Amino acid sequence: MEQLLYASVTIAIGVAAALGYFYGSNLLLDLVFPANIPDSARASRNLRRAGMVRPWLFLGPALVSLTVYLVYPVFSSVVYSLHDRAGENFVGLANYRWMLNDAEFRQSIFNNILWLLVVPAASTLFGLIIAALTDRIWWGNIAKSLIFMPMAISFVGASVIWKFVYDYRDVGAEQIGILNAIVVALGGDPQIWITLPFWNNFFLMVILVWIQTGFAMVLLSAALRGIPEETIEAAVIDGANPWQIFIRIKVPQIWGTIAVVWTTITILVLKVFDIVLAMTNGQWQTQVLANLMFDWMFRGGGDFGRGASIAVVIMVMVVPIMIWNIRNARREIEGR
Template sequence: MTFDPLAQQPKLLYLLQGLGAFAAVVALLLVLLHRGPVRRRGAAFLLLAPALLLLTAGLLVPGLRTVLLSFKDGAGEQWVGLDNYVWLVTDPGALTVLRNTLTWVVLVPLLVTATGLLYAAAVVRSRYRALALALVLLPMALSFVGAGLIWKFVYAYRPAEADQIGLLNQLVVAFGGEPRQWLVESPWNVLFLVVAMVWAQTGFAAVLLAGAIRAVPDDVVEAARLDGASPRQVFWRVTVPLIRPTLLVVALAEVIGTFKAFDIVRTMTGGQFDTGVIAHEMYAQSFRYGQTGRGAALAVLLFALVTPVVAYKVRAQRGAR
């Protein structure tokens, strides 16, 4: 494949036009702010105007269009009213997707927060704390696609007479069992996908919670010990209540991320074998099956579920400061 400079000229022209438009807007703002009689509120509006314009074009307009599409048919032409939302709560496949999403939203934040808390408590006073936290944080250096591929190999299946390449089936065979198709058997396959998500996200929780534990005042811990509290009682009755705001922020962040889970499902099962979740099913309905109305309805549902959690997380972060 050869490089053709002439074919790249339109792209280069578009890039230069975009940079020129950006420079022109910045220059206009500077002129208005420094030479015109602009009050403080006017200056704030001028500085926010480009960002507000981009947010309107990139978020508000597409969001409103998605809401309108959710009331139309698969081709996005005929109005069908609430049919797409009725499909969401009556179709067996859609109900399975909702059930799987609920399973993810309950298990992933709970397991990530609990595992991260226990790991942080175990290493926070250690001499090798930095190394231990770096090791648990390593999976976050991977994308969710990379994490999904790794765990897909862990669960890989081959017939009993063949050599197993999957770690889990290799262990099963080593102890005299029969290899199983872990990602095919429903509903347990959903739990195996959850494990991959927990592995990828535990480092995030551990690092934040380790910092919160270290911020607990030493005099409070010493006072509890002088009162006769055991190390376990100090941890559960003193440390955990004091880091509760951080625990809440971590759990809410995981809830938001879990609602948007897509990559792991797409990489490991492609949503097959009853493993679909809302974010993946939204993609599948819109682009694989050509049902843009149903995909839009799923997008609206996802937005409705995530918005209150985001609002509560913002309040929790303010309270944690």
Template sequence: MQQLLFAIITMAAGVLACAAYFFSTNWILDRLFPSKGLTGPLASRNLRITNAIRPWLFLGPALFSLTIYLIYPVIASVWLSLHDRAGENFVGLNNFIWMFNDGEFRQSIYNNFLWLLVVPAAATFFGLIIAALTDRIWWGNIAKTLIFMPMAISFVGASVIWKFIYDYRAAGTEQIGILNAIVVYFGGTPEAWVTLPFWNNFFLMVILIWIQTGFAMVILSAALRGIPEETIEAAVIDGANGFQIFFKIMIPQMWGTIAVVWTTITILVLKVFDIVLAMTNGQWQSQVLANLMFDWMFRGGGDFGRGAAIAVIIMVLVIPIMIWNIRNATKEMEGH
């Protein structure tokens, strides 16, 4: 109760502080450059000045936060990547040379590549199929709510849930893990699924697919409802069946939205960290870039140079996809 009360007080204080900031800054601005009660050039000048300044009063806190929590960390990370373990002595590109010669880094790149191949494709595919199916049934909104619910769970929370599903007990003992219980029921041998090299990556991917399918479903469901009914009716009149309508009429008109969903999940995959940390901690050849960065930065005594170098690589991989995603979303909005 104490933690809940503290959280409520914090949120209330934040809202009140924002309201006080906007009220006070606008009040001061109107007092410095009054326009009410004035006429002529002075009133027009003050009105132009307040109209020019007022948007920046709203944007100011956001720009300040972006500078402190985004721009500065990027610059600091690049600077640290060129320094030694303590972040004091300049070592040039030595950290990057080490990185590309390190076996664990290469394993992380390989695993991230597997995640990139599987997770965005699977989450987008399942989201699209579910969006199409739930639009045709009367209880579709209930189904969408249930499928979207994992989005409300943190990655660590989802990992804890799936730990119970993958849980392993020695053969001959009662299996509390759902997957092993099913395997034993059909006469199979229980396995420690998350310890199986290579395959454990796919067992971890299932968790992220389970979470992101709801996101993909919601966005693609909105895109489906934006398709003009006239085109579908025309296709039906021409004798097209359900599969032809779906693949030749609906998907081409949704391709921009599908690409945005795909790339959004791709950016998330490049930064995946929580699931690997909670499930395997990068053991059994399941290491990924973000978890490797965390290991070098905060574990083993901490190596700021190598950890920052890995962070820079993640940033370099994310930026082109992010730029393409923003441009594609902008074009999509202009089209509407």
């Protein structure tokens, strides 16, 4: 109850502060540039000036937040990556040379590439298939709600759920993990799935695919419904079967949306952290870049230099995809 009370008070204060800021700033702006004055020329000039300033009053808090929590940390990370573990002595590119020679960093890069190859493709493919199938059945909206539901669960919460799916008990004991229960029912031996090198990466990827399929489904379903009926009717008249209509008519028309979904999930995969931390903590060759950064920054004796250098690598990998994604989404909105 105490935590609930604190949360409620925090929300109330935040909402009240936002309302007070916008009301007070607009009131102050109207006092600085009054429009209800006898001089019509001056009133018109004040209206124009107030109109130029007013949008920045709304953008101001967001810009300040972005500067404090995004822009400043980016520059700070670059600076720290050129310093020693305490962030005091300049060491140049020593941290980046260490990364190139570190086996765990190379393992993290390999695992991140695996995630990049599997998760965006699988999530987008499953989302597209489900979007196409659910639009053809009467209970499609119910199915979409169930499939989208994992999006409401945090990554840590989803990891806890899947830990039960992969749970292991000794041979002869009753298996509470669904996967091992199926294996034992089929006559096999239970396995400690998340400790199997290489394959355990795929078991972790399943969790993110499970979560992101709902995201892909929603966007692709909206795109499919936006396809002009005339093109589908023309294909039917020409004798195209449902498979040909889907592959050759529908998919090409929503390719821009597919690309946006794919790259959005790709950016998320590059920053994946919670699932690995909750499931394996990077053990058994499942380490990824974000988790490695966390280990060096907060666990490996507090080496800010190495942790920041890994953060810079993640940023360098994410930024080009993010820029391309924004440009592609803008073209999609503008209909080009």
